[in-house]
Amino acid sequence: MTVYAIIGGTGLTQLEGLSIRQSLAVDTPYGSPSAEVQIGEYAGKEVLFLARHGHPHRFPPHKVNYRANLWALKQAGAEAIIAVNAVGGIHPAMGTGHFCVPHQIVDYTSGREHTFFADDLEHVTHIDFSFPYSESLRQQLIAALAAEGCEYSDQGVYACTQGPRLETVAEIVRLERDGCDIVGMTGMPEAALARELDLDYACLSLVVNPAAGKTTAVITMAEIEQALHDGMGKVKSTLARVLAS
Incomplete structure (x- = not known):
């Protein structure tokens, strides 16, 4: 049985x-993670939980370890990770309250510690990151969102x-021109680090x-806090469906 971990965002x-x-x-x-790893039961299954920004929410995106x-x-003991992220909508379909299970990511960050393969190496290691998210885990999330009746992509x-x-308006114009649909601040290097550790990962x-x-x-x-408040119930019920499947 797969051991799931949930990384909770804002x-x-x-x-x-x-x-x-x-x-x-x-x-x-x-160093120290953002918070203690909580191990317990959710939706009848053992699950691990970690607050990405700490509890209380105190680490900004660029300072998360x-x-x-x-x-x-x-x-x-985690084998698969579901990352929960609050994002801004770029594509017209991505209105407030909409869910997205991304299939690709573009990294515009800088200066973050982004790899485990950095120091005291015996050889250089490269990972294949062509498809940054686990497709099987993505499909589980998609099925759960559909079953919950959520609006999603x-x-x-x-x-x-x-x-x-x-972001500035000009930056969003650039991101849209680059083909991006949503914008957030915590998707990387988290996804790449999960791949380096051979962990299934979806967002x-x-x-x-x-x-x-x-x-x-x-x-x-x-307005952002209200949208978070309104959407978290659906987030939790979606997570519960994935764990119960």
């Missing part, structure tokens, strides 16, 4: 309904920007705001 610093059996403070060669987080989950290109600021993205220039209104944190 709006999901706790997995309500998780019956916690153990909280592990995992030591890693890369992605290497420690992924290493800690692997050490705790079964594919999309995730643009990962540096943050913590939101459940919730659109919480239109990207810059996609609306005439000013993007406010209050």
Whole structure:
């Protein structure tokens, strides 16, 4: 039986309904993870949970210790990871409250510790990252979203920007020209690190705001927080369906 881990993003610093059996403070060669790894039962299955930004939410996207987080989950026994991400919508279909299960990603970040293959190497290691997400895990998420009656897209290109600021209108124009459908700040290097550790990995993205220039209104944190509040129930029920399948 596959051991699943859930990485909770903004709006999901706790997995309500998780019956916690153990909280592990995992030591890693890369420093401390964002939070303890919680191990417990959710939807009748054992699951691991880690708050990407810590609990309380205190690590901005560019300061998350992605290497420690992924290493800690692997050490705790994770075999597959579902990453929950709050994103902005670029493609017209990606309205607030819409879900996307991306199939591709473009990395626009800089300066992040992005690989385990960096120091004291006996040989150089390259991973195949042509298809960054596990297709079988993507299909599980898609089936769960459909069963829940959610509005969703079964594919999309995730643009990962540096943050913590939101993007300019000109930057969103560029991302759209590059073929990106949604924009977030935490998709990389998380996906690549999971691949380096041979972990299945897929992303459940919730659109919480239109990207810059996609609306005439000013993007406010209050609106983003409301969208997170409104969407988290569907996120949790979707996760429960995947675990129960």
